[in-house]
Amino acid sequence: MAVWVEIDLCNGCKRCVKVCPYGAMEIRDGKAHVLEHCTSCGACLEVCKEKAIQTDVEPRAIPDFNDRKGVWVFAEQRGATLNKVSLELLGKARELAGEIDQDVSALLLGYQVSGLCDTIMAYGADKVYLAEHKNLKEYRTNAYTNVVEELVNKYKPNILLMGATHIGRDLAPRVSRRVGVGLTADCTELTIDPEEGILLQTRPAFGGNVMATIANRYSRPQMATVRPGVMEALPKSRGKGSVIKHKVSLTEKDIGTKILEAVREKSKGVSLSDAKVIVAGGRGVGSQEGMKSLFSLAKVMGGEVAGTRIIVEEGWLPADRQVGQTGQTVRPEIYIACGISGAIQHRAGMLGSRYIIAINKDGRAPIFQVADWGIVGDLHEAVPAFTKALKDSMGK
Amino acid sequence: MNIIVLIKQVPDTTDVKLDPKTGSLIREGVESIINPDDRHALEAAISLKKAEGGKVTVLSMGPPQTIDALSEAIGMGANEAILLSDSAFAGADTWSTSFTLGKSIEKIGGYDLIFCGRQAIDGDTAQIGPQVADYLHVPQVTYVFEIEKIQKKNIIVKKRLEDGYERVQCNLPALLTVIGELNVPRYPMVGRLIDACKEKSPIKIWNASDIGVQAKDVGLEGSFTQVIKTFAPKFKRQGEMLEGDAKKIAGTLVEKLKENKLI
Numbered sequence: 001m002a003v004w005v006e007i008d009l010c011n012g013c014k015r016c017v018k019v020c021p022y023g024a025m026e027i028r029d030g031k032a033h034v035l036e037h038c039t040s041c042g043a044c045l046e047v048c049k050e051k052a053i054q055t056d057v058e059p060r061a062i063p064d065f066n067d068r069k070g071v072w073v074f075a076e077q078r079g080a081t082l083n084k085v086s087l088e089l090l091g092k093a094r095e096l097a098g099e100i101d102q103d104v105s106a107l108l109l110g111y112q113v114s115g116l117c118d119t120i121m122a123y124g125a126d127k128v129y130l131a132e133h134k135n136l137k138e139y140r141t142n143a144y145t146n147v148v149e150e151l152v153n154k155y156k157p158n159i160l161l162m163g164a165t166h167i168g169r170d171l172a173p174r175v176s177r178r179v180g181v182g183l184t185a186d187c188t189e190l191t192i193d194p195e196e197g198i199l200l201q202t203r204p205a206f207g208g209n210v211m212a213t214i215a216n217r218y219s220r221p222q223m224a225t226v227r228p229g230v231m232e233a234l235p236k237s238r239g240k241g242s243v244i245k246h247k248v249s250l251t252e253k254d255i256g257t258k259i260l261e262a263v264r265e266k267s268k269g270v271s272l273s274d275a276k277v278i279v280a281g282g283r284g285v286g287s288q289e290g291m292k293s294l295f296s297l298a299k300v301m302g303g304e305v306a307g308t309r310i311i312v313e314e315g316w317l318p319a320d321r322q323v324g325q326t327g328q329t330v331r332p333e334i335y336i337a338c339g340i341s342g343a344i345q346h347r348a349g350m351l352g353s354r355y356i357i358a359i360n361k362d363g364r365a366p367i368f369q370v371a372d373w374g375i376v377g378d379l380h381e382a383v384p385a386f387t388k389a390l391k392d393s394m395g396k
Numbered sequence: 397m398n399i400i401v402l403i404k405q406v407p408d409t410t411d412v413k414l415d416p417k418t419g420s421l422i423r424e425g426v427e428s429i430i431n432p433d434d435r436h437a438l439e440a441a442i443s444l445k446k447a448e449g450g451k452v453t454v455l456s457m458g459p460p461q462t463i464d465a466l467s468e469a470i471g472m473g474a475n476e477a478i479l480l481s482d483s484a485f486a487g488a489d490t491w492s493t494s495f496t497l498g499k500s501i502e503k504i505g506g507y508d509l510i511f512c513g514r515q516a517i518d519g520d521t522a523q524i525g526p527q528v529a530d531y532l533h534v535p536q537v538t539y540v541f542e543i544e545k546i547q548k549k550n551i552i553v554k555k556r557l558e559d560g561y562e563r564v565q566c567n568l569p570a571l572l573t574v575i576g577e578l579n580v581p582r583y584p585m586v587g588r589l590i591d592a593c594k595e596k597s598p599i600k601i602w603n604a605s606d607i608g609v610q611a612k613d614v615g616l617e618g619s620f621t622q623v624i625k626t627f628a629p630k631f632k633r634q635g636e637m638l639e640g641d642a643k644k645i646a647g648t649l650v651e652k653l654k655e656n657k658l659i
């Protein structure tokens with residue numbers, strides 16, 4: 001089982017090198033060569049115009065999934081409060097369902113949670129599968145997995161989406177294994193392939209350095225998780241739908257875990273993940289003193305101040321305000337990067353921001369590649385000027 | 397107490413770069429490390445073994461050079477290690493990886509606990525732990541940051557939530573995925589590292605036939621999901637540079653925010 005190149009046919013066009021998801025093709029002396037870590041996935045075969053790439057791998061048959069219908073969202077609740085990621089997923093589910101002309105359904109598991117059904121329908125669900133049982137009161141892996149498994153086997157959905165929360169990341173892989181399907185974690189983009197009608201799942205890999213688009217052709221439902229804040233909820237409507245009750249029988253023996261105590265801790269001051277505006281400082285701020293103008297700007301805009309790893313290492317901000325690969329991932333409406341060059345490790349934590357404003361002395365700084373609005377200049381002038389202009393416009 | 401630890405060798409992510417011309421990963425010269433969360437899993441297993449007695453077996457699937465990671469695990473104090481290495485395993489998604497690991501754990505047998513890191517820094521999926529647990533029909537606790545008590549039939553741990561934590565009692569055998577908060581991993585000892593490289597090395601290598609699986613059920617062939625495209629992130633930004641003196645720019649910016657209904 002292998003993929004090889006007929007050297008005489010190869011014209012060295014590099015299409016195969018570009019398309020290889022595993023970086024297993026290279027050009028040597030003007031000809032393509034297959035490297036050792038080739039997985040025989042066949043992506044190169046399709047793009048080779050010279051038909052120089054050959055394989056003895058037989059194409060895998062794609063099963064017929066015509067009976068699989070519906071886009072499902074796991075409606076996550078704790079203490080009868082819905083997680084807003086579920087509403088965001090319902091918005092996405094509506095869009096996907098529209099493209100393949102199917103319904104949107106939500107799965108609601110818990111105890112005395114039926115009151116949430118109206119909200120779920122108002123945000124886009126046509127149906128709610130409701131499973132209530134005292135053993136579902138708190139989230140427990142096996143209890144929830146068993147019920148989702150029953151529902152999936154009974155109603156055979158096409159797509160199943162969950163939030164990449166602590167619960168979703170515990171439940172989704174367990175469900176995927178149980179019902180025998182593939183799963184793609186932390187998708188940032190979900191679309192329907194217009195030709196195949198399948199779900200294309202795009203997610204960052206290697207800390208956001210690479211994006212990968214993943215297909216799940218061989219199993220149903222097509223399962224994916226999405227981090228909170230990535231998708232947008234639809235405006236609340238007077239949604240109408242039906243509630244389908246699912247009878248649950250669960251014993252403690254089925255579950256294997258017991259929650260002895262649940263402790264809610266008050267957040268330790270700042271919550272960058274909820275901030276609508278973040279004013280972030282980098283090396284260019286220059287000193288603790290230099291942070292002051294950032295705090296003034298954040299105050300006027302009702303936002304929070306954050307920083308890069310360097311700022312935290314210098315001690316100019318506490319560690320819980322660090323944004324980036326080793327800090328937090330944030331998705332505010334506005335992210336104002338002040339004196340931040342925009343190293344990949346930092347970008348990984350803020351690329352999901354709706355609008356990015358960058359202020360930096362160096363016009364070639366990579367931060368400008370990801371900015372909506374860029375200002376080349378001294379932040380110590382630009383930030384106070386912007387703060388003043390904002391105050392004036394608000395009449396403060 | 398027989399403990400199995402699942403680890404992964406990963407590229408040091410901060411070094412990963414894309415070839416700007418081809419858009420593919422540059423793998424040459426990238427240093428490989430034991431996945432950070434997995435080091436905490438190793439530490440938890442080794443310290444538990446020291447307290448309770450028993451044995452720690454480390455399991456990893458990967459190319460032959462993964463042996464370096466396993467040697468390091470032996471150096472830290474694991475008793476034995478198994479490398480699952482076979483070209484048939486290449487290109488596996490988490491479905492086929494969890495199957496391969498699950499099959500191997502069944503072959504090892506006789507375990508009380510399985511430790512994994514929460515997630516690997518190259519994939520960030522956090523899926524392997526729960527999928528292996530389901531394959532083996534054992535309960536799981538994820539995001540473990542404290543091991544409170546271990547008893548004959550169960551273990552009591554603390555599990556991190558977004559806004560607090562839970563104390564969970566979990567029946568044994570069980571699978572736990574751990575986060576960095578749990579402990580400080582020890583350094584490997586040189587003497588043990590040398591032992592790992594000797595003739596009677598405690599590291600075994602298993603291939604597909606050793607664990608009784610067929611090529612069609614593992615690797616890319618045994619996967620449900622496939623990467624169909626990789627690309628450098630595209631930035632759909634307006635990228636508009638504002639010009640003029642500080643005051644003029646500030647005014648323009650305020651207008652921009654108003655236009656977009658941001659203020």
